[in-house]
Amino acid sequence: MSQSPTQLPAWQTLIDHQKSMADVHMRDLFRQDAQRYDKFNVNAAGIALDYSKNRVTEETLKHLIDLAEQAKLPEAIQSMFNGDVLNQSENRSVLHIALRNRSNRPINVGGENVMDTVNATLNKMKTFAARVHSGDFAGSTGKKLRTIVNIGIGGSFLGPKVVSDALTPYWQEGYDLRYIANIDGTDFAETVKDLDYETTLFIVASKSFGTLETLKNAEAAREWFFQQGGKPEEVKNHFVAVSTNIPAATGFGIEEENMFPMWDWVGGRYSLWSAIGLAQMIVLGAETFEALLQGAHNMDEHFRTAPLAENLPVILGMLGIWYQNFFGVESHAVLTYDEYLQDLPNHLQQVDMESNGKRVTRDGGDIDYQTGAIIWGGTGTNGQHAYHQLIHQGTRLIPADYIMPYRSHNPVADHHPWLFANYLGQQQAMLEGKTEAEVVAELTAKGMDEEKAKWLAPHKVIPGNRPCNSITFEKVTPEIVGALIAMYEHKVCVQGIVWDINSFDQWGVELGKVLGNAVYDAIESGNTDAYDSSTAAQIAAFRKANS
Ligand code: F6P
Numbered sequence: 001m002s003q004s005p006t007q008l009p010a011w012q013t014l015i016d017h018q019k020s021m022a023d024v025h026m027r028d029l030f031r032q033d034a035q036r037y038d039k040f041n042v043n044a045a046g047i048a049l050d051y052s053k054n055r056v057t058e059e060t061l062k063h064l065i066d067l068a069e070q071a072k073l074p075e076a077i078q079s080m081f082n083g084d085v086l087n088q089s090e091n092r093s094v095l096h097i098a099l100r101n102r103s104n105r106p107i108n109v110g111g112e113n114v115m116d117t118v119n120a121t122l123n124k125m126k127t128f129a130a131r132v133h134s135g136d137f138a139g140s141t142g143k144k145l146r147t148i149v150n151i152g153i154g155g156s157f158l159g160p161k162v163v164s165d166a167l168t169p170y171w172q173e174g175y176d177l178r179y180i181a182n183i184d185g186t187d188f189a190e191t192v193k194d195l196d197y198e199t200t201l202f203i204v205a206s207k208s209f210g211t212l213e214t215l216k217n218a219e220a221a222r223e224w225f226f227q228q229g230g231k232p233e234e235v236k237n238h239f240v241a242v243s244t245n246i247p248a249a250t251g252f253g254i255e256e257e258n259m260f261p262m263w264d265w266v267g268g269r270y271s272l273w274s275a276i277g278l279a280q281m282i283v284l285g286a287e288t289f290e291a292l293l294q295g296a297h298n299m300d301e302h303f304r305t306a307p308l309a310e311n312l313p314v315i316l317g318m319l320g321i322w323y324q325n326f327f328g329v330e331s332h333a334v335l336t337y338d339e340y341l342q343d344l345p346n347h348l349q350q351v352d353m354e355s356n357g358k359r360v361t362r363d364g365g366d367i368d369y370q371t372g373a374i375i376w377g378g379t380g381t382n383g384q385h386a387y388h389q390l391i392h393q394g395t396r397l398i399p400a401d402y403i404m405p406y407r408s409h410n411p412v413a414d415h416h417p418w419l420f421a422n423y424l425g426q427q428q429a430m431l432e433g434k435t436e437a438e439v440v441a442e443l444t445a446k447g448m449d450e451e452k453a454k455w456l457a458p459h460k461v462i463p464g465n466r467p468c469n470s471i472t473f474e475k476v477t478p479e480i481v482g483a484l485i486a487m488y489e490h491k492v493c494v495q496g497i498v499w500d501i502n503s504f505d506q507w508g509v510e511l512g513k514v515l516g517n518a519v520y521d522a523i524e525s526g527n528t529d530a531y532d533s534s535t536a537a538q539i540a541a542f543r544k545a546n547s
Pocket of ligand 1: 154155156207208209210211267269354506
């Protein structure tokens with residue numbers, strides 16, 4: 001039987017505590033306590049989280065940890081790692097952690113140790129990648145396969161893409177990796193237009209092998225392959241699949257030996273660690289892929305064993321709850337100060353919003369508090385010249401994660417210190433802001449008369465007191481990328497447990513798919529009787545434009 005978090009004693013305490021914190025400015029908290037940084041930072045798996053620039057005191061932290069405890073977070077964490085059925089609406093365990101369980105600790109589901117199948121699949125991936133590298137698995141005309149095209153969408157695209165982009169410096173020489181996700185034909189056409197079919201390997205990555213976009217793109221790829229000169233009996237040299245649905249992949253024409261299994265205890269958005277990462281394994285090599293898994297495992301072990309008050313994902317998750325549920329915050333920005341991490345916000349959108357975009361409790365009861373935040377963001381410094389204005393002077397409070405490595409893979413001139421200066425400068429502005437007195441003093445010092453300076457000041461005042469987390473590490477390495485993604489996965493899990501929701505199903509995305517199928521039939525037939533006038537008019541216009 002689940003319990004609404006609002007009924008927990010710590011929730012009520014936090015409502016009262018927020019009232020005493022609402023007008024406290026972080027700049028004063030820093031001035032009153034020279035040791036503030038020492039009190040609010042934590043390290044795990046090579047990642048340092050400095051959360052001192054949050055609107056919290058030690059008392060706040062205590063209440064937040066009390067809330068986590070009262071919501072039985074420690075028990076839920078152990079439950080997940082034990083393989084219990086945490087995803088009750090689909091009756092499934094939640095075991096992405098098994099995919100990177102480098103300790104090989106047995107994890108049992110239905111009486112079977114899933115590590116056996118995890119290890120066997122990893123070995124199959126390694127063997128396959130080695131065969132592609134050596135040319136033992138070659139194209140139909142005997143040429144080495146050099147371009148890997150991953151066909152997949154959602155979790156079969158976003159996470160894998162973050163990994164391959166982030167680890168660009170680790171790519172094996174001579175390989176190219178592309179992605180086709182969208183049902184928009186432009187995605188397909190632009191991706192294949194300069195490809196040589198003889199050296200191209202398509203990986204159809206779909207847990208269900210039933211996702212419309214992926215199936216249509218896989219069919220288009222097979223058709224393209226034939227148009228280029230490939231023969232039906234050569235499909236096996238150029239197409240492999242990753243799926244739980246072996247019959248559907250076989251029906252597509254993929255040989256059983258070219259299929260890589262998935263399991264229903266891995267959610268799509270948590271699947272980059274599985275055979276869904278086959279393309280990354282080929283392009284990065286097994287050693288790098290395993291280092292990625294190791295980094296995630298390091299974060300898993302920290303999450304599993306560290307006390308709540310020193311637990312990095314727990315702290316991130318509870319800070320999010322503090323702002324969303326007690327300050328009325330609605331969104332959270334992820335700002336990466338590293339070009340290689342530019343797709344991280346996209347992946348985190350799926351991980352967070354598909355997981356925690358829920359409106360009923362685990363037992364199906366109504367919810368009268370906010371759940372999943374709107375996740376958005378991008379790379380610094382580009383964002384500074386765009387949406388940071390709203391972060392600094394808009395009417396909304398938007399907490400942000402600033403993410404940056406101390407060392408760059410590309411130390412061009414003095415770019416990296418400048419990037420770091422911007423990374424810190426933005427956080428300074430969020431913390432300190434600029435008071436009216438400071439603005440007026442600055443303007444009058446430049447010769448403006450006081451009356452005019454006072455008139456102008458409100459436009460230039462920056463309130464500050466806008467929370468941010470500093471997330472740093474030495475360099476963007478495979479271990480760090482693994483740890484970073486795992487950190488966010490666990491943050492989402494923490495919030496889902498406290499909110500008493502199921503973070504591991506995604507029924508909300510199904511309705512659009514079903515309705516889309518019916519609309520497609522109406523586009524084909526022209527019969528729009530069942531539709532509202534808006535839908536019917538657009539279908540008619542579409543048919544006319546394409547007649
Ligand atoms: O968009 C919903 C979703 O079910 C995601 O959860 C998933 O990652 C994506 O579709 C792709 O699913 P599949 O791997 O089964 O093609």
